[in-house]
Amino acid sequence: MSGWFGIARSAVTAPTRRRSDSLANRARIVAAARAVVTSDAELNLHGIAQQAGVGQGTLYRHFPTREDLLAEVYHHEVDELVAAAPLLLAAHAPAEALAQWLDRVAKYAAVKRGVIAAVEAALWQDLTTKSLGPIGAALTTLLDAGKEAGTIRADVDAEDVILLLAALTRIDRADYDDRAQSLLAIIAGGLRQASTQR
Amino acid sequence: MSGWFGIARSAVTAPTRRRSDSLANRARIVAAARAVVTSDAELNLHGIAQQAGVGQGTLYRHFPTREDLLAEVYHHEVDELVAAAPLLLAAHAPAEALAQWLDRVAKYAAVKRGVIAAVEAALWQDLTTKSLGPIGAALTTLLDAGKEAGTIRADVDAEDVILLLAALTRIDRADYDDRAQSLLAIIAGGLRQASTQR
DNA sequence: ACCTGAACACCGTTCAAGT
DNA sequence: ACCTGAACACCGTTCAAGT
Numbered sequence: 001m002s003g004w005f006g007i008a009r010s011a012v013t014a015p016t017r018r019r020s021d022s023l024a025n026r027a028r029i030v031a032a033a034r035a036v037v038t039s040d041a042e043l044n045l046h047g048i049a050q051q052a053g054v055g056q057g058t059l060y061r062h063f064p065t066r067e068d069l070l071a072e073v074y075h076h077e078v079d080e081l082v083a084a085a086p087l088l089l090a091a092h093a094p095a096e097a098l099a100q101w102l103d104r105v106a107k108y109a110a111v112k113r114g115v116i117a118a119v120e121a122a123l124w125q126d127l128t129t130k131s132l133g134p135i136g137a138a139l140t141t142l143l144d145a146g147k148e149a150g151t152i153r154a155d156v157d158a159e160d161v162i163l164l165l166a167a168l169t170r171i172d173r174a175d176y177d178d179r180a181q182s183l184l185a186i187i188a189g190g191l192r193q194a195s196t197q198r
Numbered sequence: 199m200s201g202w203f204g205i206a207r208s209a210v211t212a213p214t215r216r217r218s219d220s221l222a223n224r225a226r227i228v229a230a231a232r233a234v235v236t237s238d239a240e241l242n243l244h245g246i247a248q249q250a251g252v253g254q255g256t257l258y259r260h261f262p263t264r265e266d267l268l269a270e271v272y273h274h275e276v277d278e279l280v281a282a283a284p285l286l287l288a289a290h291a292p293a294e295a296l297a298q299w300l301d302r303v304a305k306y307a308a309v310k311r312g313v314i315a316a317v318e319a320a321l322w323q324d325l326t327t328k329s330l331g332p333i334g335a336a337l338t339t340l341l342d343a344g345k346e347a348g349t350i351r352a353d354v355d356a357e358d359v360i361l362l363l364a365a366l367t368r369i370d371r372a373d374y375d376d377r378a379q380s381l382l383a384i385i386a387g388g389l390r391q392a393s394t395q396r
Numbered sequence: 397a398c399c400t401g402a403a404c405a406c407c408g409t410t411c412a413a414g415t
Numbered sequence: 416a417c418c419t420g421a422a423c424a425c426c427g428t429t430c431a432a433g434t
Contacts, residue, residue, distance in 0.1 A: 022417060044407060055419035060409070153383070160380045163368055167361040182358045185351070190388025220398060242426060253400035258428070 026062045028052040034073050043069075077108050078135060085138035094146035099188040101142055102165070106180045109168045116169045136162070146191070153193050161187065224260045226250040231271050241267075275306055276333060283336035292344035297386040299340055300363070304378045307366045314367045334360070344389070351391050359385065 032052040036043045045066065049059045063069040071078070084104060088097035109116045139158035146152025164187050171179045230250040234241045243264065247257045261267040269276070282302060286295035307314045337356035344350025362385050369377045 019417065025418080045409090046407060049420095056408085057410075057420075058418055061417075066408090153387075156380055156384060160377065160384060163365040163377075163381060164362055164384065166368065167364060170361055170364065179358065179361075182354055183361060186354060186358060186362065186385065186388035188388070189351075189390070189392070190384035190386070192387070192392075194387070194390075194392065217398065223399080243428090244426060247401095254427085255401075255429075256399055259398075264427090 022062075025052070025054050025058055029054060029059055029062055029069070030072050033069050037070075037073055081105065081108070082134045082138045085141050089142065089145055093151065094142065094149045095151040095188075095192055098142045098146055098152065098191065099184075101138075102161075102184050102188055105165060106168060106184055110176055110180065116165060143191075146193075151193055152191055156191055161191070220260075223250070223252050223256055227252060227257055227260055227267070228270050231267050235268075235271055279303065279306070280332045280336045283339050287340065287343055291349065292340065292347045293349040293386075293390055296340045296344055296350065296389065297382075299336075300359075300382050300386055303363060304366060304382055308374055308378065314363060341389075344391075349391055350389055354389055359389070 029048060029052045032048050033043055036048065036051070043066075045059060046056060048069070049056045052059070059069075063072065081101070081104065085097075085101055088100050091097070092100065105116070136158040139161055143152055143156065143158060143161070147154050164183075167183055168180055171183075227246060227250045230246050231241055234246065234249070241264070243257060244254060246267075247254045250257070257267075261270065279299070279302065283295075283299055286298050289295070290298065303314070334356040337359055341350055341354065341356060341359070345352050362381075365381055366378055369381075
């Protein structure tokens with residue numbers, strides 16, 4: 001279910017058998033990063049390496065960019081979002097399914113701001129590869145269904161939505177709930193095809 | 199015309215008479231920053247100080263944060279945007295005026311990405327002061343007119359729009375024109391009150 | 397009153413040496 | 416094959432000394 005689209009999550013794990021210390025280090029790095037991100041905020045790479053008890057070089061070997069690390073930390077959250085798309089589509093009309101999916105993204109983002117960063121990271125990672133990545137694919141599914149139904153604008157794509165979603169990151173923690181809802185309402189509304197209008 | 203709303207642009211220029219070398223330094227710093235921003239990108243503060251021929255401390259004295267500096271560099275652009283709002287409102291229906299104003303923002307952003315950063319900076323600067331700043335005021339004027347006419351959602355405000363506009367910064371230079379238009383269409387559409395719909 | 401620039405702190409990145 | 420950690424580069428920020 002989580003591998004709903006056949007895209008490799010991380011090319012870092014090579015086909016060759018890996019040494020056990022390497023795997024252990026990788027796990028400790030991810031655990032340390034998750035702890036930092038979950039607690040308050042701001043992960044700095046030196047600190048992560050130290051808390052994980054590995055050298056900086058080791059961190060780099062496993063995760064060349066901060067995005068790679070974040071993507072791994074939010075592995076599960078991303079999977080859940082990806083899995084939710086077809087389920088929502090089965091239960092609701094496309095435009096409504098999309099709105100609910102966006103809502104779910106906002107909920108994740110409320111708990112952990114990094115989720116959005118990870119969502120972005122997942123996209124940027126793959127943008128060079130021309131493929132959009134699992135999150136992009138999930139979004140595309142939702143958008144396409146709506147376009148076919150005539151309730152979503154034909155001239156928008158997943159990248160548009162992800163770019164706009166990045167705004168959630170900048171909201172002040174204090175008034176996140178209200179403002180996130182505002183932004184999502186604007187985005188969801190803007191994606192709708194005003195077929196009955198005018 | 200530019201001071202259409204009685205908000206001081208910069209509190210750095212104190213009421214007391216300033217020394218001429220101070221003024222000259224300030225001008226040179228702004229000129230250097232403008233040159234850097236206009237040419238390609240990435241302004242680093244050490245470099246600006248060096249190109250301006252002043253010490254780092256001097257740069258700091260004049261512009262405590264990078265945002266302060268950017269805001270000054272884009273002084274004129276911000277003024278023009280602010281001045282455009284009432285003119286557009288006089289010539290078009292509110293929702294249309296808003297759409298055109300957003301379009302103008304995108305045009306500025308196309309030439310110089312920093313404009314958006316400055317727009318954001320201008321807002322963030324003043325967010326602590328509770329006032330929204332000139333750009334926020336201009337946007338509020340546009341939104342309010344639309345709300346009164348019943349063509350703009352009543353539950354959105356200037357900060358929502360500015361948060362979403364920040365997405366323009368992240369667009370790849372290569373496909374800026376197309377994608378900026380997409381994003382603006384979504385934003386403008388999402389701000390509209392779907393009064394005739396449903 | 398304002399300026400200079402050495403110095404500090406922080407953080408991402410690399411690489412020679414180790415096992 | 417993988418790891419370590421000193422070292423480098425970069426950049427924002429501060430501050431003692433100068434005029």
